[in-house]
Amino acid sequence: MRHPRVMIAGKWKSAIHEEPLYGSFMQAGCSVSKFKWHPYLDAEYEKGILKKICVKLEQRLSQGKTISRINDDLIRAVKENTPDILILYRPQFISSRTIKRIKSINSKLVVCCYNNDDPFSTSYPWYYWRVFQKSICEYDFVFAYREKNIPEFYEKGAKKVIYLPSWYVPSLNYPDPVYSANGKREYIYDIVFIGHYENDGRIEYIRSLVEAGLKVGLYGPEWNHKIKNDRLLKKFFPVKYLYIEDSNRVLSSSKMALVIYSKLNNDQYTRRCFEIPSTGTMMLAKRTEAMEGFYSEDKEVVFFDDCKEMVQKALFYSGDISKCESIGSQGMARAKQSGYDVNSRVSYILDSLAAN
Template sequence: MKLLIAGSAAPWALEHHYIKHLAPLGVTLEVFDVASFVNYTILDRALIRLGNNSPYRCANECLLNKVEAFQPDVVWIFKGVEFQAETLKQIKSRGAKLVNYNPDHPFIRTSVSHGGKNVETCVPLYDLHFCYSRDLTNKIENEFGIPTTWLPFGFELEEPVFEKISKAEEILRIAFVGNPDKTRARIIRQLAAAGLPVNVYGHHWQRFLGKHQNINIFDAVYGDDFWQKIRQYRVQLNIFRPHNVGSHNMRTFEIPAAGGIMLAPDSPEHRAFFSHGEEAFFYRSEEEIERYCRDLLAREDVGEIREKARRRSLESGYDYLERAELFLKEIQKLRKP
């Protein structure tokens, strides 16, 4: 099977995990790096907000050229913010099947890179959708009549890296690893105001938090540093974006896989993935966050929690190799008459 992935080629992008695993599974794969054909200048962002697709013209033209040259059986588009309906129709007219996976949400837009007119308009044009959310999976399948498969997020943590990070000394503080928004900043400020120590890692936190004696702000972390930070702290806080409410996010699997102690929003999917109070902890309100944090910072049996979280992640097949195998199984059905 020949597969063209249209998305990001960045090493930290979700696409990277599938690129890594699909080739050894027998897929002939090439990547169309959308970022190479779109410049998100201030002017471009303004035009996009006004519904002007001109900043995306080059990406659409070049994707069609890539399809013509590579002749893929399947084109897998991540998100699809940049691609217009006419482009997708032309791809289908050339015999390729169209597949979409949106790690944000097709109908909820919180930034230029999330949702938008192109994404919504193109939903009916795909032959198959993958969704991280069960509710969204059902919505697309029921409302659009398109085959839709639940494909949760996962983790990619090699054993030598885990062995390395597991030896790091624990830091008896709360940590949040991710970028800010108003809700996340409010929760962090509330914890700090209650006297709880918090370290945050990500871009532009200074704009949201300012200075506080109980808050330390650090730059974003990647690679081995990322895994060490989500393992090392006593409490690893997980706060949903609006489009993840009721479902899960990437940290859902990354934190437990590293043996981190995750405090995350309560949701049906979280309850299905991990045992509350044993492998992870789930809060139903912002008031509960403080209570759980105080309890976890005072506990002595955290080694057992870490071990159970790690074991569940491995034994339940939450890694991206398993996700890639599921993806391949589903797209192979597209080729059958």
């Protein structure tokens, strides 16, 4: 049986989104081509501050000369590469007209989309996902990042919606512990949080952990403007952004990692829920129904329901390294056995398309 030709189109700006999919489809024996739209945006940014402002506005409104050029060149790329499957990753400004024209090239072409953000969240401006929402009815398959979006996609006319959680990448996410000269594993932090700042109360979680006397690590974007003048948290300034290899070392050097979710996207889980266990680090995670489905409580993950309980459990487990290591190890085994890696997700995509 011939392996399908696949094209993956997306912004392609980070190492954790489109690129792992590309590699996994290649590993599955598919012929894979890429269409990247971040070079179009970056090229305009380099033309000066006024042009940069204009292009950023184009992205938010999903219309303009640069956006039109991306849509037109995507159509040309499909003609040239003749894929059997086209996967559009977070296609915020790919129009329904573009998808119709693409499908007119080859009536057998299967066009899919996957969006890691919540296009129905009321926290976004009304216009932000306007173009994407209008295009939903044109896709043959919509792969939904979160279960709550499934009925919302159908309400917008989706033909077929399939739940597809995110993943970890085995070649990028792995244990990287530090050992002392006598062979003892060393821990820098009692608990670490790696993630962006969001105005959803997460700063109070960090503050409570520090006030409890725990050794806390804090990494990620958009924190510095909030904490540089904060009496208790300014010690973290400047908060660093971690690249993947550094993230593995920090996680492996922490007794546990804090997991909280974006309210902007109404998340019940996050990509970190798969990346953290892949390093063998214990998760201390806000309880959600989705997370209860992914991991067994107190065996593969430790849950909390509020800030007070989070601090209590962080204090308890920070004093028992063997429990942390056991839960971290079992969480890692669960992630492997249950197929939370990108290769397993790609196999699921191919099986789902073949079955339909």
